[in-house]
Amino acid sequence: MSYSRRAFLKTGTLAISATALPAHAATPAEMLDVRIWPNKSYTRVTLEHTSPVRFKYFMVRSPKPVRLVIDVKDLKFTEKLRAMLAKVNKNDPYISAIRAAQFDHETVRIVMDLKQDATPELFESKPNSQYRYRLIFDIHPAGYKPDAIEEEIAKASKEPVKPEAKPASKPASKPAPNKGTSHKPAPKRPSKIVVVIDAGHGGEDPGAVGRRKTYEKHVTLAIAYKLKAIFDKDPAYKPLMTRTADVFVPLGKRVRFAMANKANLFVSIHADAWTSPSAKGTSCFALSITGATSTAARWLAQSQNEADIIGGSNFNDIAASGQKTFLDMNAEFKAEYSLEMGYLMLRHLEKINTLHSKKIEQAQFLVLKTPGVPSILVESAFISNPEEERKLRTDAYQQKVAQAIYRGIKDQVARYPL
Ligand SMILES: [Zn+2]
Structure with a gap:
């Protein structure tokens, strides 16, 4: 006996909507994983977390090194988070280090030290079959223009x-x-x-x-x-x-x-x-x-x-x-x-x-x-x-x-x- 995709469709859809959380949940998000993917043309950093977060970011170009600063609200700061962020490869073409600290009572500040000037691209991704909520940072060379x-x-x-x-x-x-x-x-x-x-x-x-x-x-x-x-x-x-x-x-x-x-x-x-x-x-x-x-x-x-x-x-x-x-x-x-x-x-x-x-x-x-x-x-x-x-x-x-x-x-x- 074999089952077709169709037979399972309804169950699958229900499971997905049941796990979706409302925006800005009262409980702060927990970091689940940090993935760093160095690539010739850019480095991708993906932060996967349990619920939606608010964030803003800016570049600091002086004094050196160039830094990308990301302030994340609604995120719980833990030692595990600090450890996950620290796993940057020495050979990464763009990032030399990532640090995190509790900035004020509701903000975790993440700082990326960059090896060269860069154009960051940040976006959020909602949960899918593979992953939970994600904040994704692509660190491109300076002057990069998004694909069109x-x-x-x-x-x-x-x-x-x-x-x-x-x-x-x-x-x-x-x-x-x-x-x-x-x-x-x-x-x-x-x-x-x-x-x-x-x-x-x-x-x-x-x-x-x-x-x-x-x-x-x-x-x-x-x-x-x-x-x-x-x-x-x-x-x-x-x-x-x-x-x-x-x-x-x-x-x-x-x-x-x-x-x-x-x-x-x-x-x-x-x-x-x-x-x-x-x-x-x-x-x-x-x-x-x-x-x-x-x-x-x-x-x-x-x-x-x-x-x-x-x-x-x-x-x-x-x-x-x-x-x-x-x-x-x-x-x-x-x-x-x-x-x-x-x-x-x-x-x-x-x-x-x-x-x-x-x-x-x-x-x-x-x-x-x-x-x-x-x-x-x-x-x-x-x-x-x-x-x-x-x-x-x-x-x-x-x-x-x-x-x-x-x-x-x-x-x-x-x-x-x-
Ligand atoms: Zn496929």
């Missing part, structure tokens, strides 16, 4: 990504997996087909975690590397990866990467998770134009998009502008192409694992929204299912998933050349 994916999408939308052309003849017809759709294929490309391979999650965002402590972010990267190796041997394709190491890449940046590299296809690799260990199987997602087709898909879209909240971008704004541009640009081509590619991929995936759903699930994942680029998200198996977790850890299964994705893409491109 809206601008990038607007710029790109001035030139059509995939100009439509009248087909010279109808493509060789094989029975279509979803009848009643038609294509206006673009002319045959003389150059290689650019496939962007997106390993889900990474860095600060581990994705789902299995019972044997298998991290989704590691599995997705391993499969992504294997898929790249397969495409590397095929002269018709040019594979590119959105990340090649265990680093956090905001969802918007992945989309921008695909646009900047004039991607023809986009495939995002993930592993599924659910509250019940019995949920299992492989599935494929494509972007729906009219909205998520099932409550379960909507639930999943929300938790997936939280990665971008961790990343600090304003998801709603991006989603709205991305959606509008997307609708303007060959939306029909993209949607149909993605859907058919997904169906062909499932034919190969069902040979290596049970399918969680025989249909292509549709959801509003931001990574599937690159304008004009057919995009698929593959949930390679359930990391929350002990047997599938064991499989996901093996090179053999990872290789099979990569091969099935490759075969699915090849089949669709053979039917309708890009």
Whole structure:
């Protein structure tokens, strides 16, 4: 007997709202964890705490060292907090030390000594399936300007990504997996087909975690590397990866990467998770134009998009502008192409694992929204299912998933050349 996501949806939603706390709770927040994530382009400090806090911050540039001062109200000062903040790596490119003290009866003052002048970016994040309340500080080099994916999408939308052309003849017809759709294929490309391979999650965002402590972010990267190796041997394709190491890449940046590299296809690799260990199987997602087709898909879209909240971008704004541009640009081509590619991929995936759903699930994942680029998200198996977790850890299964994705893409491109 197996349970679907849908069967557990109601319980899951209730559990989340029951644990949510009202803003500015009377009891001061307690610090649960401090995570410091040094990175070439910035260092991220995440303070995870039990309830909402109020904060303000300012830079002190003289006398040296440059300091970032953060005053936090409604936070309990403890020795544990002091110890957690002290765990800065000597090699951190931006931060040399972090100290904390009770400033006045209601304020804890946190001071970061910086190795160079910096532009801090601070934001709050509400609880999600993975974390509680968070204050997130990104310490960027001085002069840093926040990302503006809206601008990038607007710029790109001035030139059509995939100009439509009248087909010279109808493509060789094989029975279509979803009848009643038609294509206006673009002319045959003389150059290689650019496939962007997106390993889900990474860095600060581990994705789902299995019972044997298998991290989704590691599995997705391993499969992504294997898929790249397969495409590397095929002269018709040019594979590119959105990340090649265990680093956090905001969802918007992945989309921008695909646009900047004039991607023809986009495939995002993930592993599924659910509250019940019995949920299992492989599935494929494509972007729906009219909205998520099932409550379960909507639930999943929300938790997936939280990665971008961790990343600090304003998801709603991006989603709205991305959606509008997307609708303007060959939306029909993209949607149909993605859907058919997904169906062909499932034919190969069902040979290596049970399918969680025989249909292509549709959801509003931001990574599937690159304008004009057919995009698929593959949930390679359930990391929350002990047997599938064991499989996901093996090179053999990872290789099979990569091969099935490759075969699915090849089949669709053979039917309708890009
Ligand atoms: Zn995922």
